[in-house]
Amino acid sequence: MAMIKTYRRDDDGVLHYREAWSEKSGVRTHMGAVGTKGRTRFHSTRSRTWPDKPTATEFLDNFTEESAADGYFPVPDDDHGWLVLQCWTFTADLSHPDDQRLFEHGQDALDEHLGWRGVGHYDGNDLGGKPPAGYDLDGTVMNLFCKVVDTGLGVKVVRSFARAFHLTPYHVIATREPGDDNDYVLAWSPRKRDKDFDLFRL
Known part of the structure:
Protein backbone atom coordinates (compact mmCIF):
# COMPACT_ATOMS: atom_id res chain seq x y z
CA MET A 1 0.00 0.00 0.00
CA ASP A 70 -0.53 24.47 -0.50
CA GLY A 71 2.45 24.31 1.88
CA TYR A 72 2.13 20.67 2.98
CA PHE A 73 5.33 18.62 3.15
CA PRO A 74 6.47 15.35 4.77
CA VAL A 75 8.07 15.62 8.21
CA PRO A 76 11.63 14.17 8.04
CA ASP A 77 12.32 11.21 10.32
CA ASP A 78 14.86 13.21 12.32
CA ASP A 79 12.20 15.81 13.13
CA HIS A 80 9.80 13.29 14.67
CA GLY A 81 9.56 13.06 18.42
CA TRP A 82 8.96 9.94 20.49
CA LEU A 83 6.31 9.09 23.03
CA VAL A 84 6.15 6.04 25.27
CA LEU A 85 3.02 4.77 26.97
CA GLN A 86 4.39 2.81 29.93
CA CYS A 87 1.93 0.31 31.39
CA TRP A 88 2.38 -1.64 34.62
CA THR A 89 0.78 -5.07 34.46
CA PHE A 90 -0.91 -7.16 37.13
CA THR A 91 1.03 -10.33 36.25
CA ALA A 92 4.54 -10.97 34.96
CA ASP A 93 3.31 -13.57 32.45
CA LEU A 94 0.44 -11.34 31.25
CA SER A 95 -2.13 -13.94 32.32
CA HIS A 96 -4.44 -11.38 33.94
CA PRO A 97 -7.35 -10.55 31.57
CA ASP A 98 -6.45 -6.84 31.48
CA ASP A 99 -2.83 -7.69 30.68
CA GLN A 100 -3.87 -10.10 27.92
CA ARG A 101 -6.22 -7.56 26.39
CA LEU A 102 -3.55 -4.87 26.36
CA PHE A 103 -0.91 -7.13 24.81
CA GLU A 104 -3.18 -8.80 22.25
CA HIS A 105 -5.34 -5.86 21.19
CA GLY A 106 -3.95 -2.65 22.65
CA GLN A 107 -1.04 -2.23 20.27
CA ASP A 108 -3.14 -2.33 17.09
CA ALA A 109 -5.78 -0.14 18.74
CA LEU A 110 -3.13 2.41 19.72
CA ASP A 111 -1.72 2.48 16.18
CA GLU A 112 -5.18 3.12 14.72
CA HIS A 113 -5.95 5.81 17.30
CA LEU A 114 -2.75 7.67 16.46
CA GLY A 115 -3.05 7.24 12.71
CA TRP A 116 -6.63 8.42 12.35
CA ARG A 117 -5.71 11.61 14.21
CA GLY A 118 -2.69 12.34 12.04
CA VAL A 119 -0.23 12.45 14.92
CA GLY A 120 1.96 9.43 14.22
CA HIS A 121 2.11 5.66 14.60
CA TYR A 122 2.89 2.87 17.06
CA ASP A 123 6.46 1.62 16.64
CA GLY A 124 6.96 -1.42 18.88
CA ASN A 125 7.28 -2.43 22.52
CA ASP A 126 9.55 -3.86 25.14
CA LEU A 127 8.76 -5.87 28.26
CA GLY A 128 10.69 -6.13 31.50
CA GLY A 129 11.31 -4.54 34.85
CA LYS A 130 9.07 -4.02 37.86
CA PRO A 131 6.15 -1.66 38.48
CA PRO A 132 6.98 1.19 40.87
CA ALA A 133 6.58 0.71 44.59
CA GLY A 134 3.30 1.84 46.06
CA TYR A 135 0.98 0.26 43.51
CA ASP A 136 0.94 -3.30 44.94
CA LEU A 137 1.42 -4.88 41.50
CA ASP A 138 3.25 -8.16 40.89
CA GLY A 139 3.54 -7.72 37.15
CA THR A 140 6.06 -6.27 34.74
CA VAL A 141 6.53 -3.11 32.67
CA MET A 142 5.27 -2.80 29.09
CA ASN A 143 6.59 0.15 27.10
CA LEU A 144 4.61 1.02 23.97
CA PHE A 145 6.66 3.32 21.72
CA CYS A 146 5.08 5.84 19.36
CA LYS A 147 6.69 8.03 16.72
CA VAL A 148 4.91 11.39 16.56
CA VAL A 149 5.10 14.68 14.67
CA ASP A 150 4.25 16.71 17.79
CA THR A 151 4.84 15.40 21.31
CA GLY A 152 2.36 17.72 23.01
CA LEU A 153 -0.46 16.67 20.70
CA GLY A 154 0.73 13.09 20.98
CA VAL A 155 0.22 13.13 24.75
CA LYS A 156 -3.35 14.39 24.32
CA VAL A 157 -4.11 11.70 21.74
CA VAL A 158 -2.62 8.89 23.84
CA ARG A 159 -4.56 10.05 26.88
CA SER A 160 -7.74 9.91 24.80
CA PHE A 161 -6.72 6.41 23.67
CA ALA A 162 -6.32 5.33 27.29
CA ARG A 163 -9.87 6.48 28.03
CA ALA A 164 -11.36 4.94 24.88
CA PHE A 165 -9.58 1.62 25.42
CA HIS A 166 -10.52 1.61 29.13
CA LEU A 167 -6.88 1.21 30.06
CA THR A 168 -6.19 0.54 33.72
CA PRO A 169 -4.94 3.58 35.69
CA TYR A 170 -1.53 1.92 36.05
CA HIS A 171 0.31 3.79 33.32
CA VAL A 172 2.34 6.92 32.63
CA ILE A 173 3.29 8.81 29.47
CA ALA A 174 6.73 10.16 28.64
CA THR A 175 8.06 12.06 25.63
CA ARG A 176 11.39 12.60 23.93
CA GLU A 177 11.94 15.56 21.65
CA PRO A 178 13.81 15.14 18.34
CA GLY A 179 17.58 14.87 18.68
CA ASP A 180 19.96 12.10 19.70
CA ASP A 181 20.96 13.84 22.94
CA ASN A 182 17.46 14.15 24.37
CA ASP A 183 16.07 11.84 27.04
CA TYR A 184 12.53 10.79 27.86
CA VAL A 185 10.79 13.07 30.34
CA LEU A 186 7.57 12.44 32.21
CA ALA A 187 4.60 14.07 30.47
CA TRP A 188 1.67 12.61 32.42
CA SER A 189 1.17 10.49 35.53
CA PRO A 190 -1.90 9.63 37.62
CA ARG A 191 0.11 10.82 40.63
CA LYS A 192 0.72 14.56 40.50
CA ARG A 193 3.72 14.24 42.81
CA ASP A 194 5.62 12.15 40.24
CA LYS A 195 8.36 14.13 38.51
CA ASP A 196 10.80 11.57 37.09
CA PHE A 197 10.49 8.85 34.48
CA ASP A 198 12.31 5.51 34.41
CA LEU A 199 12.16 3.80 31.02
CA PHE A 200 13.55 0.45 32.18
CA ARG A 201 12.51 0.16 35.86
CA LEU A 202 14.98 -2.63 36.59
Missing part, protein backbone atom coordinates in the same frame (compact mmCIF):
# COMPACT_ATOMS: atom_id res chain seq x y z
CA ALA A 2 1.47 3.33 -1.09
CA MET A 3 0.97 6.14 1.42
CA ILE A 4 1.71 9.87 1.41
CA LYS A 5 1.78 11.94 4.63
CA THR A 6 2.22 15.71 4.58
CA TYR A 7 1.91 18.47 7.19
CA ARG A 8 1.55 22.23 7.41
CA ARG A 9 1.51 24.62 10.36
CA ASP A 10 -0.79 27.59 9.81
CA ASP A 11 -0.32 31.21 10.88
CA ASP A 12 -1.99 30.48 14.22
CA GLY A 13 0.44 27.66 14.95
CA VAL A 14 -2.08 24.87 14.34
CA LEU A 15 -0.55 21.78 12.73
CA HIS A 16 -2.58 20.19 9.93
CA TYR A 17 -2.17 16.89 8.13
CA ARG A 18 -3.05 15.85 4.61
CA GLU A 19 -2.49 12.22 3.65
CA ALA A 20 -3.49 9.70 1.02
CA TRP A 21 -3.08 5.98 0.50
CA SER A 22 -4.00 3.44 -2.14
CA GLU A 23 -6.78 0.94 -1.56
CA LYS A 24 -8.48 -1.62 -3.75
CA SER A 25 -10.01 0.21 -6.72
CA GLY A 26 -8.92 3.65 -5.58
CA VAL A 27 -7.23 6.08 -3.23
CA ARG A 28 -8.44 7.39 0.12
CA THR A 29 -7.58 10.90 1.29
CA HIS A 30 -7.61 12.01 4.92
CA MET A 31 -7.08 15.53 6.22
CA GLY A 32 -7.63 17.68 9.28
CA ALA A 33 -5.93 19.28 12.27
CA VAL A 34 -3.42 17.01 14.00
CA GLY A 35 -5.09 15.45 17.02
CA THR A 36 -8.53 15.26 15.39
CA LYS A 37 -10.08 12.56 13.22
CA GLY A 38 -10.49 14.94 10.30
CA ARG A 39 -12.40 13.90 7.21
CA THR A 40 -11.89 11.18 4.64
CA ARG A 41 -12.90 10.69 1.03
CA PHE A 42 -12.56 7.76 -1.37
CA HIS A 43 -11.49 8.44 -4.96
CA SER A 44 -12.00 5.80 -7.64
CA THR A 45 -9.02 5.27 -9.94
CA ARG A 46 -8.65 3.90 -13.45
CA SER A 47 -10.46 0.64 -14.11
CA ARG A 48 -12.72 -0.91 -16.72
CA THR A 49 -15.60 1.00 -15.15
CA TRP A 50 -13.64 4.28 -14.97
CA PRO A 51 -11.19 4.22 -17.92
CA ASP A 52 -10.70 8.01 -17.94
CA LYS A 53 -9.70 8.38 -14.29
CA PRO A 54 -6.04 8.59 -13.21
CA THR A 55 -4.20 5.52 -11.96
CA ALA A 56 -3.45 5.31 -8.24
CA THR A 57 0.17 6.30 -8.92
CA GLU A 58 -0.91 9.31 -10.97
CA PHE A 59 -3.41 10.36 -8.30
CA LEU A 60 -0.79 10.16 -5.54
CA ASP A 61 1.74 12.10 -7.63
CA ASN A 62 -0.83 14.85 -8.24
CA PHE A 63 -1.82 14.78 -4.57
CA THR A 64 1.81 15.31 -3.52
CA GLU A 65 2.26 18.21 -5.96
CA GLU A 66 -0.98 19.92 -4.93
CA SER A 67 -0.17 19.47 -1.24
CA ALA A 68 3.27 21.02 -1.72
CA ALA A 69 1.70 23.95 -3.55
